[in-house]
Amino acid sequence: MMDAEKRAARGFYTLLRELYADRLPFNRVLGISVTSVDADGATMAFSMREDLIGNVFHRILHGGVISAVLDAVGGLTASASLVERAAGLPEEKVRQMFARVGTIDLRVDYLRPGRGDGFTAGGRIMRSGRKVAVVRMEMHNTADLLVAVGTGTYMVG
Numbered sequence: 001m002m003d004a005e006k007r008a009a010r011g012f013y014t015l016l017r018e019l020y021a022d023r024l025p026f027n028r029v030l031g032i033s034v035t036s037v038d039a040d041g042a043t044m045a046f047s048m049r050e051d052l053i054g055n056v057f058h059r060i061l062h063g064g065v066i067s068a069v070l071d072a073v074g075g076l077t078a079s080a081s082l083v084e085r086a087a088g089l090p091e092e093k094v095r096q097m098f099a100r101v102g103t104i105d106l107r108v109d110y111l112r113p114g115r116g117d118g119f120t121a122g123g124r125i126m127r128s129g130r131k132v133a134v135v136r137m138e139m140h141n142t143a144d145l146l147v148a149v150g151t152g153t154y155m156v157g
Helices: 003-023 025-030 063-080 091-099
Strands: 033-038 041-047 053-055 102-110 118-128 132-141 146-155
Touching: 003 025, 003 033, 003 041, 003 063, 003 091, 025 063, 033 063, 041 063, 053 063, 063 102, 063 118, 063 132, 063 146, 118 146
Parallel strands: none
Antiparallel strands: 033 041, 041 118, 102 146, 118 132, 132 146
């Protein structure tokens, strides 16, 4: 990549980081922060809170929160896969491109209870085509135990 293309790509990644961490209301409710986003994938983190508990007896994370965070990191990863395509396009076309990203299908496998003070979720592109991207996601707790995995299919074109 040339320097101008690298600068443009960094700008797109910054835009995506701000969108997914600050501008999406439900992500703000969950307390998600974007810890990384680039061509290789994305990672997010959030802290355990009382209002995210799904089982009060065992004090474990609600399964819907797990699913929502995996979907969020999957959507961010799918969006990041568009950055190369966005290079050189007018800003309005880039906005339209990112606005089309949406979940088509999501599968979550819960592997162990969501216990911990905090959690990280990461996504990696399995395949990105002209219309659809497939992303593999994982969620770990602060002890680095794998809590859940997911596969998401996202509309990208």
